[in-house]
Amino acid sequence: MGETIKNRRQFSIHIFIWAILYSVILFLLYSEGKEITLKICLRIAFGAVIFYTNYSLLVPHLLLKKKKILYLLSIIILLIVAYLIISNVFHFDFYKNQNLLDKRPSKFIIIIFFNAVIIIIGIVIRVYEQWIENDKIKTKIEIQKNKTELEALKNQLNPHFLFNSLNSIYSLTVKKSNDAPEAVIMLSELMRYMLYKTNDSKVLLKDEIQYIENYIKLQRIRIAKNENVKTNIKGIITSQKISPLLFISYIENAFKYGTDFKGNTEVEITISIADSELHFKCSNNIGNKAKDKESSGIGMQNTKNRLELLYPNKHWLTTVEKDNKFWVDLKLKLD
Template sequence: MSLLPVLTALVVEGSIRQFSLHSDSLPGYALILLQLAVEFSPLFLTQWYSQKYSGVQKALVWMGGFIVYPAINLLWISELSGNKTLFSMQGEIIAVCLSLLYAVHQFYQQQQQKPGIWRKLLNLDAVVILLLFCWAFTMTGMFVYTDDPLRNQPFPAIIDFGKMWDNLGLTFYFLAQFLVLASMIFSYYWLNRYLFIRNILAKHGMVAYLMSSCVFVFISYPLLVFIAMQLPWNLPEFSVTPSQNYNPFAPDNFRFATAVWLVSTPIILVFERQQTSLQLAELEQSQLSAEIKMLQQQVNPHFLFNTLNGLYALCLKNAANAGDMLLKLADLLRYTVYQGQKKRVLLQDEIDYLQNYLSLQMMRVDNKCELNISIPSIPQDATIAPLLLVMLVENAFKHGVEPSDEKSWVTIHLEIIDGQIQFECTNSLAPKHATHEQEGGVGLANLKRRLTLQYPQSYQLSSEPTGAAEQSETNEPTEKYWRATLCLPLN
């Protein structure tokens, strides 16, 4: 899509040249387009490369292709080739204007994606007002440059700012009247958008919109033309109206009003569709953010209840480590409150949180569990969504360690391979503990939903029992254990 401005300029320039030759030859037209494609190739490359840069670099690349190359082509290459090139100033101007228009459009779309002053200013109403003012100012400049412009038509399309400054009274005289005409056109646009499209079309359908539009245009156009005929620049022999006479019901006036209405309708519908899509996307993003925060909040009570139960048991025993356990619990809750609400946290902070959590759990289970941890050095700028890893570890203690009356174990291993975080947590299972219980519950369902929202189609999660295959092959009882693995892209 970034090459579309140059491609459009090429086709327009080729069509203009074909028209000027008064030729109906399709092969000749194809040869014109082919030669223009070769001569426009530096512009295509410039337009494509400029999208890879921003700021000053983008401006320099763009100027190199759209300013330097055309200057060399027009001043040097065309002379060497005996003016056989098709690249002209006309094609250059079209390409530059379309490229700049595309850049403005990109800027507009970027600003529409984020709130702020630009989003309020860069709306369709403001664009229409700006375009109408530019039209009024341009026509004023040409009227001021030409003596008695209404009688000396067609007049040259020249604007002399010095002459406009020297004749401020005449400039404001013409500008005010052109602004009156522009306000009439804007009134058609405004009523079409806010009354007929947003209310009649949206609520009552196409048939009601077409009929009501027809009624409005038939009634309004003679009234607006009558107002235009009262402007002081009108001459006795003709008026500045589409019909150029003093008949407000002339067919030309109706055709112009209808054309304004018909041109404004698709433009409005396109922008309304874009705004609706943007609002729906923002609403969906807001709902997803709210759901993620809700899921993160579900971590806190689930972990809190388990830990408070252990703390209560220690207090009943008058254990000396109850105070240390309470302090660690406070640190963990502080992390979940302040860091758990963020989209991303440092991976090292998440590992520190996990290690504090494990220390707290080991204080609870005393000597009942053997813990093995293997975690390498973590890059300082590596980030991850908060409170993901702890969910798998929490499941290991909840379903593997706590229900067991015998010696249990938990092994945690983390690796960073090819830009991926690979986390594995395995734990022993109680002999009579149902293996399917560990894959249920709020914790794992919460984790899967958060991964779907925060790492869509870029994560791998498995949680399943192992050991059953070995038992069936050897016919000897083997220890069953649970393995949970999680693979995430490293930010």
């Protein structure tokens, strides 16, 4: 449908341009006192035949396919054929004043020159249109590639999140905690959000923050000594939107490795919103649990890749491991 509309638009533009050109040439001939005959009209129209032979056939099938020598030979043949047809079939006097016969360029030069101009114009227009078309195709391929990469990253993230959450609930069931049923309900809410709301490229910021708060509640249920688990949401949240699941990997990592050998967990999460800018900070103590570089790295590298695709030149990310703490500092421009 889109291609049909484009072709119709292009056809209309060509008709409009030829109508104007045709009218101008006829007006100039009339103003010089020439009689507008059928032969003259056909001669002018023959220019369009030359143009479209080159524009629609020779350029796309030879020049744009790198068959330059064959194209050049075809153009020479086209010019010769055009000269023979114009000089024998559509012949008319180029000069009203025959006394200037000795000073005028030859008929051959005039015919070749004007047809060469028509051919050059056809080359320029067709090559430019092809460049525009190639640029559009390249953009579409890039967009599709980004969508595919984002979908793959998201598909990696969901199982990663689920496995970590199930491990948290498993630890509660092992301890026979009364909080296990509530944790299962909390997990179902989290999964509902991930399955049904994150299919869109953007979600409401308030929904994403609610999701984060629910996840932190789930972790509080799991952790016995959670008094040092702190969250702080600052700023006015209205209708801002954000790409979903950008922070969860850092928060997961904080809870996974933020417990020391005494079982104390220290995690601090701050989200500040100021107009169209969001500032996310997350810190945790580096506990005694051996770090699984493969599993912990997947989520954070996943998030880094998504940020580069979704917020190019619109985010600033810093991760630092210092003084037995791991810090994440992320700023990004919201839509």
